[in-house]
Amino acid sequence: MLRSEKEQMISELNGKFTRAKAVVVAEFSKLDVSTVNRLRKKLREGKVEWKVLKNTLARRAAKGTSVEKVSDDFTGPVATAISYDDVIAPAKILADFIKELESIKIRSGVVQGQKIDKAGVMALAKMPGLNELRATILSMINQPATKLVRTIKEPGSALARVLKAKSEKQ
Numbered sequence: 001m002l003r004s005e006k007e008q009m010i011s012e013l014n015g016k017f018t019r020a021k022a023v024v025v026a027e028f029s030k031l032d033v034s035t036v037n038r039l040r041k042k043l044r045e046g047k048v049e050w051k052v053l054k055n056t057l058a059r060r061a062a063k064g065t066s067v068e069k070v071s072d073d074f075t076g077p078v079a080t081a082i083s084y085d086d087v088i089a090p091a092k093i094l095a096d097f098i099k100e101l102e103s104i105k106i107r108s109g110v111v112q113g114q115k116i117d118k119a120g121v122m123a124l125a126k127m128p129g130l131n132e133l134r135a136t137i138l139s140m141i142n143q144p145a146t147k148l149v150r151t152i153k154e155p156g157s158a159l160a161r162v163l164k165a166k167s168e169k170q
Helices: 003-019 033-045 055-062 066-073 089-100 118-126 130-169
Strands: 022-028 048-052 078-083 104-111 114-117
Touching (some): 022 066, 022 089, 033 048, 048 089, 055 066, 055 078, 078 089, 089 104, 089 118, 104 118
Antiparallel strands (some): 022 078, 022 104, 048 078, 104 114
16 A cells, blocks of 8 residues: 555544544454445444554544544454444444344444443443434423323313213213
């Protein structure tokens, strides 16, 4: 690889690390092509980027970013799951994938500038995702309106039932 290509790769990675809200560093071994494609597809659906790294280039790209805190983990076969939006998505998707296949091991992560270890990433994976939180908030907002409609409707319904019963009796 030419020096100019390396410099370009470092600047691209630095830009990604700078914009990232969450980065999970994972060790992988003995993955076949179909497994990697399934993993990439799941990550793409969650709007997470999977990047296999050259360790020395990744360490250089991490300088000056929050990812520098986990640059010691850039040894051996390593990849990162990078999310620019949802901080829980990379941890959740990788944790689900690890249940199926144990050839991926989470090393550490960075979430909004804070370093977390493997246990922290696994705890993050158990939290509800952004879409689940949005659905919960929406149901909370709709609940009072639904109760209000039922309360307003009930006296009229009760009166109608009484009149119907009265007419059937006569």
